[in-house]
Amino acid sequence: MKRGKKYQDSLKLIDRTKLYDAQEAIELVKQTAKAKFDETIEANIRLGVNPRYAEQQVRGVVVLPHGTGRTVRVLVIAKGDKAKEAEQAGADFVGAEEMIEKIQQENWLDFDVCVATPDMMGLVGRLGRILGPKGLMPNPKSGTVTMDVAKAVEEIKAGQVEYRVDRTGIVHVPIGKVSFETDKINENFSVLMDAIVKAKPASAKGTYLRSIVLSSTMGPGIKINPSIF
DSSP states (O other): OOOOHHHHHHHTTSOTTOOBOHHHHHHHHHHHOOSSSOOEEEEEEEESOOTTSGGGOOEEEEEOTTOOSOOOOEEEEOOHHHHHHHHHHTOSEEESHHHHHHHHHHOOOOOSEEEEOGGGHHHHGGGHHHHGGGTOSOOGGGTOBOSOHHHHHHHHHHTEEEEEBOTTSEEEEEEEETTSOHHHHHHHHHHHHHHHHHTOOTTOOSOSEEEEEEEESSSOOEEEOGGGO
16 A cells, blocks of 8 residues: 555654554654644554454443543433433433434434433334444443433543454554643553453453554554553
8 A cells, every 4th residue: 555755754753673662652653643633542452362252252341531532422312310311411312212213214323322221222222223333232231221321421421432342353442632641641541451451251362462553543553562461
């Protein structure tokens, strides 16, 4: 693939044979982010698991102490008092059957996270074909199927992110923006790594953390030494 001049200049700042510590890597990511917009910094972690086996799925949520820098739009599907709680907690969209119909009939997807109460999941299940491929389907493992909708909305707004291993064994998670201070990105990254290490499946054998790469939206990847975690 042919890369642009800015990308090539960024590559010159990186020792491709070196495994950096987290602080160095974050500083390099900030230096190599050359785009005119505030790029997102993403952690890409290759795990020694086989995602084809249910017992080796790695999935969960974690609240990053300094958030991701993104404005997250939250839809809550609930009724009665739970709908009111969601509104008071700051949910962007709240409703029940009418929201489900809107998604079905209009293919409306102007939200980033969908939270639902357990009693609504019988109806929400009809949206599987629409929400599933987009990663928007509520799930108890990600904390988005709950009776405590207020807490869910508050945590999502505060910087909660979901980590989930893909079919190639890699977890991709945003940990902040290039404009963040290095220490804040490092704190977010440390909290994420602690969660992923604790989520190691008992059936996973051999090296669990195979590789860790940080990159900005338009910048090159920078390798981190997995052994520090």
